[in-house]
Amino acid sequence: MRLGIIGLPNSSKTTIFNALTGLNRPTGAVSSGQIEVFNAVVNVPDERVDKLSAMYEPKKTTYATVTFSDIAGIDKGFGESGLSGQLKNELAQVDGFVHVVRAFDDDAVPHPYVTIDPKRDVEMVDTEFILSDLIMIEKKIERLQSDLNRTSKGGRDKLEQELALMERLKTALEAETPLRDIELDTEEEKSLRGFGFLSQKPLLLVFNTGDQLRPASEILTYNHKNTQTLSLQGKIEAEIAQLGKEDREIFLQEYGIADPIARRAIRAAYELMHLQSFFTVGKDEVRAWSVQIGASAPEAAGVIHSDLQKGFIRAEVMTYDVLMELGSEHGVKEAGKLRLEGKTYIVQDGDILHIRHSG
Structure with a gap:
């Protein structure tokens, strides 16, 4: 499973990447102007693996993993002309998004749109994804209509079914409805897999509340399917994530953090992706695997x-x-x-x- 970490400029996206991965990437780095993507593979915490390993004493213990990708900041207008090149590929290839939303003020790091407004910021990125998907669908509809005009009656059924689906998706996007909200049957879902529609991907909204933790439910009500919301004190959790295991537990207790963001985010991602774990065991290896429910x-x-x-x-x-x-x-x-x-x-x-x- 690969999750793309996205957000507006200065949203604290890289801080959350560090909190999730335990890495220490610079948060104030100046962009080179190129599309930059930083990947980190993180073990899925699972005490069952630990207990199985203690029982079998294998030569090797392997956890299931999640790849977090810190993808270049997204800004207003990026979806208006459609995506192309590396950014499109990176966004299309992830299995879901972790959208980092700034919910704290800091004069040293000005918000690109001046005020702190999580609702506006979420809607801005949602709109860009919807526009990007809409452009792709409109182009697909044009090709399908052209193909239909050149196809004899006997071969039109499949094209007409695909066109009807695309028209249905187009109507939803024009109503500013993300494709995650659209009910699709198994065959329809299968037919859309190759498109990499951005508004169809599962979404985890992560609100960085700065020094004062606030529940996500107090920040924004976000009633969309295949979506979850979390909040965290980003800088504090990123700093704690750099510590050794014993010190980390002490500071988590001190700050009243029952579950670090990595655990919460991975658990939410498993639910969003409809994943579960099974195990293989033996003297050579104890291993966790992820599979669809x-x-x-x-x-x-x-x-x-x-x-x-x-x-x-x-x-x-x-x-x-x-x-x-x-x-x-x-x-x-x-x-x-x-x-x-x-x-x-x-x-x-x-x-x-x-x-x-x-x-």
């Missing part, structure tokens, strides 16, 4: 390696909770709690899988 056992096998999905026969399944309760894999087998599941089995969060396959 509702995925079948062969699809989970494919996350591990495509060959396992192609040659899938059965999956040996035990649950994390049962393993912890019974104390060992041997205890699970003795209790009859180790199951053999076939191709139709739907993987559950916390499943521990061993894939039987041909080849």
Whole structure:
């Protein structure tokens, strides 16, 4: 999973990147005028991995990961002529956005639009994404209409279905409705995957409240689908993220931060992306994997390696909770709690899988 961190200039985007990743990128760096993207891979915190590792004592322990990408600041007008080049590619390729919104005043770092107004700032970026998507859809509609004019009656059905979908999306965007809010069936969602529409991507709004923490609900009501909101004291959390584990826990307690932003953001991202975790275990490696909620056992096998999905026969399944309760894999087998599941089995969060396959 890759999440793009976006925001207006001087929104404290890089401060939040540092808080999420534990890095210490300069927050006052002067732009080179080029599109700059900084990536950091972060382990997904999961105490279940720790406990499995303690039980199996493997040679290697591997957590699931999230990539955070600090993408160049977005400003008013960037979507009016449509996106092109590297910025378009970077924005289109992420799985979702972390939109950093400034909710604090600081005379040393002036807001580009003078006043602190989170509602205005959120709407500004939303509008740019909607405009960018609208331009793409209008161009697609023109091509589809041209194709229809050249296509005989027998081959028009698929083109007409695609045109009807694009017209429906165009109507929504013209009403300033992000594509996240549009109900789509499975086939429609599949047909749109290659477009990388910006207003369709899951969105995590992060309000940086400066020195005084305020709940996100007090800052802005944002009633859109596939969206969550969080607030944090950005500078404080970024500084704490640089510390060692013991010092970090002390300062989190001192500031009354029950859960650091990295944990909260990753948890929210999993919910937005409809992801869950399953595990593979053994003396060589204990590893966490991310898979879509509702995925079948062969699809989970494919996350591990495509060959396992192609040659899938059965999956040996035990649950994390049962393993912890019974104390060992041997205890699970003795209790009859180790199951053999076939191709139709739907993987559950916390499943521990061993894939039987041909080849």
